[in-house]
Amino acid sequence: MRLRPVRPAGWWYDGLLLAALVALTVALAGGHLFGLDRAVADWAADHRPTAARWIAMIFNYLGQGTPLALIALGLGVLLAVRLRSVRPLLPPVLAEVLTYLTIGPLKVWTARPAPSASVKEPFLPPEQTLPLFQDGLPVRFAQSYPSGHVANAIVWYGVLALLLAPLLRTFGRTVPPRLVTVVRVVPPLVVLCTTTYLGWHWLTDSVAGLLLGLLLDRLLRRAPWDDLPLPGRLRRWDHPFTAHP
Template identity: 80%
Template sequence: MRETTTPVRGRVRPRPVRPAGWWYDALLLTALVALTVALATDHLFGVDRAVADWADAHRPTAAYWIAWVLNLLGQGSPLTMLAAALGVLLAVRLRSVRPVLPPVVAFVFTLLTIGPLKVWTARPAPTASVKEPFLPPEQTLPLFQHELPVGYAQSYPSGHVANAIVWYGVLALLLAPLLRTVGRRMPRQLATAVRVVPPLVVLCTTTYLGWHWLTDSVAGLLLGLLLDRLLRRMPWDEVPLPGRLRNWDRPFTSDT
């Protein structure tokens, strides 16, 4: 009788990231905290107002609609569904449950960070002075306005920017092995472009459209980069799985 053995995995270690080391994560977190403290003590409002006023004065109809369309790149729900669909497709092709893990973990990360931070900081958007709740312009800048309805005070940090960084990182992670299943290789430059270009476009368009203050977008950038580094560290091919999934336990990640 042929004996079936289960491969023994070594110690699970985080995957390497660049820049290497936790110092960069600490730097991102420190910058996010420092930015939040600065806004909480009424600093940087002049910069936010100057950028918002410039955008208002330089937003012709054509530019508005171009920016509006480009900003769709940062819609969290469609990106979540697309990443989930790619994860399931890759799982079926490889007969492995592991490709489903990145979208699930990314969803948990964003759910537990972006939304709660928005509710806690309670900052209105620049447009809150020209549409409901029609605040005085000076009242649209401060944080912690919990007296406002929640729907009118969720500007900080920018969820569009943070979501774009997280989800395009997941898409790049899944696209590389998916292309390998059809005999193609994802160029490193393309993987970098997928990770970098959409978030930058979303950051610029979100600020230009007046949907977020500049510091909202910067905070979304810092938070998104921090979450992305945590996700990239995850050893997806080594995370222990239940024994019942041994027939659906195959590696999928690559160096791309």
């Protein structure tokens, strides 16, 4: 099995993403960057008219993990039927496993409230909404870091882009590379901006979600989907589906 190519090539970039995520977490644990987070959150609160708020809320749905996972699984099933192969089901399944084992546990471990925790339940003092590791709070009030919306958007739109090209090829259509790039890039950026603008996450929460999402996306893009070993009973449904970029 040979890993699929990614850009930038090499594991150094993965290490850089991981190091940046660790450094950001350590900085926040030490009480740094709170001024930046507060300044961005206060600016957003002062520039959030009702119309802009509703527009941001609508666009933020682009980062809902469960609907994206179901759409990706649906594309995988459709492609599996058309190609008579179980391999298109592997990316959605592995993406679900990776996001489940990383995003949620990190949120619970870091235990950080959202900016909105000072204006709605549990109505914390503004200065108490910034620190990490607030284990005394109920879990539902301390799951802001990292942003799951941003990380999910990067992972799931990457999976959708991976499945969309071969699916359209089965209908005799091709996907321009620029469109694949748009699918991968635009929704996560929209989600990052809206989730921060709405006060649902601190800016550093969104940046952490971005770093984690990029790291997970690179792991998924490397996977040799057409070469992974499958049980012998699936031999009749074992056909390649990916195309190298």
